[in-house]
Amino acid sequence: MDFSSILYGFQVALSPGNLIFAFIGVLAGTVIGMLPGLGPISAIAIMIPLSYGMDPASALILMAGVYYGAVFGGSTSSILLNAPGVSGTVATSFDGYPMAQQGKAGKALAIAAISSFAGGTISVVFLMLVAPFVADLAVTFGPTEYFALMLLGLTAISSLSDGSTIKAMIAAVVGLMIATVGMDQQTGTSRFTFGNPSLLEGIDFLIVALGLFALAEVCQLILRRKEKESKKKSDVGNLKLSKGELKEMGGPISRHSVLGFILGVLPGAGATIASFLSYISEKRLSKDPSSFGKGNIKGIAAPETSNNAATSGAFVPLLTLGIPGSGTTAVLLGALLVVGVQPGPLMLQDHPDVFWGVIASMYIGNLFLLILNLPLIPFLAKILAIPRQLLISLIIVFCLIGVYAVSFSTFHLYILLGFGVLGFLMRMFSFPAAPFILAFILGGMMEQSFRQAMTISNGSYNVFFQSNITIALFIVSLLSIFVPIISGYFKKKAEANEDERKGRTA
Amino acid sequence: MANKPSRWIALLLLAIAGVYLVLAYQLPEFPYAIIDSDVLPKGLGFLLIILSVVLFATAKEETAEEKEKRTIPKNDLVILLITAVAIFIYISLLEVLGFLLTTILFLLFLPTVLGYRKYGVTVAVAFIFSGVMYYSFTYLLNITLPQGIMPF
Numbered sequence: 054m055d056f057s058s059i060l061y062g063f064q065v066a067l068s069p070g071n072l073i074f075a076f077i078g079v080l081a082g083t084v085i086g087m088l089p090g091l092g093p094i095s096a097i098a099i100m101i102p103l104s105y106g107m108d109p110a111s112a113l114i115l116m117a118g119v120y121y122g123a124v125f126g127g128s129t130s131s132i133l134l135n136a137p138g139v140s141g142t143v144a145t146s147f148d149g150y151p152m153a154q155q156g157k158a159g160k161a162l163a164i165a166a167i168s169s170f171a172g173g174t175i176s177v178v179f180l181m182l183v184a185p186f187v188a189d190l191a192v193t194f195g196p197t198e199y200f201a202l203m204l205l206g207l208t209a210i211s212s213l214s215d216g217s218t219i220k221a222m223i224a225a226v227v228g229l230m231i232a233t234v235g236m237d238q239q240t241g242t243s244r245f246t247f248g249n250p251s252l253l254e255g256i257d258f259l260i261v262a263l264g265l266f267a268l269a270e271v272c273q274l275i276l277r278r279k280e281k282e283s284k285k286k287s288d289v290g291n292l293k294l295s296k297g298e299l300k301e302m303g304g305p306i307s308r309h310s311v312l313g314f315i316l317g318v319l320p321g322a323g324a325t326i327a328s329f330l331s332y333i334s335e336k337r338l339s340k341d342p343s344s345f346g347k348g349n350i351k352g353i354a355a356p357e358t359s360n361n362a363a364t365s366g367a368f369v370p371l372l373t374l375g376i377p378g379s380g381t382t383a384v385l386l387g388a389l390l391v392v393g394v395q396p397g398p399l400m401l402q403d404h405p406d407v408f409w410g411v412i413a414s415m416y417i418g419n420l421f422l423l424i425l426n427l428p429l430i431p432f433l434a435k436i437l438a439i440p441r442q443l444l445i446s447l448i449i450v451f452c453l454i455g456v457y458a459v460s461f462s463t464f465h466l467y468i469l470l471g472f473g474v475l476g477f478l479m480r481m482f483s484f485p486a487a488p489f490i491l492a493f494i495l496g497g498m499m500e501q502s503f504r505q506a507m508t509i510s511n512g513s514y515n516v517f518f519q520s521n522i523t524i525a526l527f528i529v530s531l532l533s534i535f536v537p538i539i540s541g542y543f544k545k546k547a548e549a550n551e552d553e554r555k556g557r558t559a
Numbered sequence: 560m561a562n563k564p565s566r567w568i569a570l571l572l573l574a575i576a577g578v579y580l581v582l583a584y585q586l587p588e589f590p591y592a593i594i595d596s597d598v599l600p601k602g603l604g605f606l607l608i609i610l611s612v613v614l615f616a617t618a619k620e621e622t623a624e625e626k627e628k629r630t631i632p633k634n635d636l637v638i639l640l641i642t643a644v645a646i647f648i649y650i651s652l653l654e655v656l657g658f659l660l661t662t663i664l665f666l667l668f669l670p671t672v673l674g675y676r677k678y679g680v681t682v683a684v685a686f687i688f689s690g691v692m693y694y695s696f697t698y699l700l701n702i703t704l705p706q707g708i709m710p711f
Binding site: 504 | 572582589594595599600603607614631638639642643653654666680684688700701
């Protein structure tokens with residue numbers, strides 16, 4: 054590992070200007086993440102326009118802050134309101150909310166903050182150690198490996214996202230379809246542009262991300278705008294943890310920073326699955342499983358460590374392969390591209406400063422989260438009392454101006470509105486949006502690597518069956534689709550048998 | 560069919576796939592490409608057809624939970640529609656009236672419709688937020704927002 058590079062990264066990250074950006078990022082991320090329904094994807098997408106014209110390092114620091122802030126903000130609303138801001142913090146509410154109801158909200162928030170920090174920081178160390186190896190391996194990858202890898206990303210996110218696999222796959226296919234709009238890079242043919250010059254460059258990812266996530270989630274907020282009054286609590290209680298409590302957190306933190314990181318690296322898994330698995334495994338390990346769900350410290354520490362560790366894990370494929378494995382990293386990839394950073398296996402060789410700058414900014418983001426948010430928690434909790442009606446209106450304006458600032462045309466704003474409606478309808482009918490955005494981002498890259506492979510082989514499909522890695526990746530993608538379907542079938546059968554038996558005994 | 564909304568969605572998707580495929584087949588040919596620009600769209604069109612058929616065939620009756628998730632009280636539906644229309648009007652007026660004026664009007668209107676009754680706060684937020692946004696984008700980020708009929 055190159056220590057001078059990471060030192061340089063820190064030098065960049067610790068300049069006064071960048072510290073301010075880190076602060077703004079963490080603060081804005083926390084505030085947005087706190088709003089029930091608005092998650093890291095929306096938070097990052099809303100903040101992207103602010104990074105226009107910034108130098109890449111500052112923009113990355115800002116985004117890392119927003120990302121961690123949003124994840125942490127989600128935990129805050131999980132604990133205080135039992136209304137998780139993001140699916141990755143649902144497991145936190147199992148023990149966090151009961152604890153808050155016992156008047157120990159401050160304690161729960163402190164546990165969440167410390168575990169998040171520990172999980173995030175420990176897993177960044179893993180990231181530093183693992184990423185260079187993956188990058189070395191990835192340099193040998195050809196277009197077929199890349200194609201297979203991206204396919205695996207899509208099938209994995211489809212089969213692992215909540216709800217029906219078939220709906221997730223449909224969302225992914227439609228995402229790919231939207232990605233085909235615009236001028237074809239290889240042949241120059243304009244596809245599905247209907248003669249409209251504004252569509253020639255395709256639809257900007259920011260429009261899709263803001264519409265599908267931020268605007269659609271704002272619609273959910275509109276429906277839930279009256280909820281807060283009844284549950285408003287401005288007093289969070291004492292934040293202090295005793296030595297014994299800190300000791301109790303040690304076990305879950307060390308276990309789940311590893312588990313979360315590994316799950317985060319895998320395509321499709323991510324923070325949600327990591328936090329649930331950690332919660333369940335911690336409960337299994339516990340000597341007193343019945344105390345879970347009633348305000349157990351480990352029950353907060355485990356998922357919080359895990360979801361933050363998973364977020365760092367997700368950076369491994371993003372930074373080393375240039376391929377996002379989840380909806381959130383897909384949007385982050387877009388944010389990186391906006392500031393002119395193209396992640397991939399060569400980034401570590403060609404731009405070590407940017408690579409280590411990102412890593413350093415992740416440390417800083419985590420640190421800021423801890424030292425700024427912990428003392429600010431009582432004040433931040435008051436943000437939850439800001440009238441939703443005003444926040445909703447402001448977020449809408451933010452989305453619109455964000456898109457206008459990239460496109461300078463109102464045509465794209467209408468498209469944004471259209472994606473907002475689509476995103477809302479998708480939520481109503483339980484179509485997951487994460488596969489859509491991931492497919493949209495991967496679409497162009499997949500087509501390109503497919504064509505490269507076919508050009509190398511002069512049109513023969515055999516090229517896809519010549520590398521063991523490619524074949525293995527294809528097999529895993531197929532398994533990721535069919536295993537859940539088959540196991541679901543058997544489960545249903547077992548349940549039917551169970552019902553039958555119950556029916557007989559009754 | 561009545562309580563299986565997935566079937567309606569499947570039919571809709573089937574129609575979308577059909578239109579998409581028709582358009583894909585109209586894409587002009589490029590003589591020198593091994594994989595032409597129509598290959599992926601055609602593949603996706605057929606894939607969506609297969610998936611819609613599977614969705615149609617496997618559609619289950621909605622659970623009560625799912626049904627509740629998509630039922631919106633009428634008042635809220637009206638408010639959602641008003642919000643959408645307000646955004647639409649905002650977009651249409653943005654380049655005509657300019658960012659400042661349109662945003663102020665939008666921020667005066669929407670919170671009120673959503674049921675916020677502290678008008679003093681609404682007015683203050685509308686003016687301060689619009690002003691700060693306009694100033695930061697135009698002068699700090701050097702991204703010119705539409706000036707419209709305003710002199711600055």
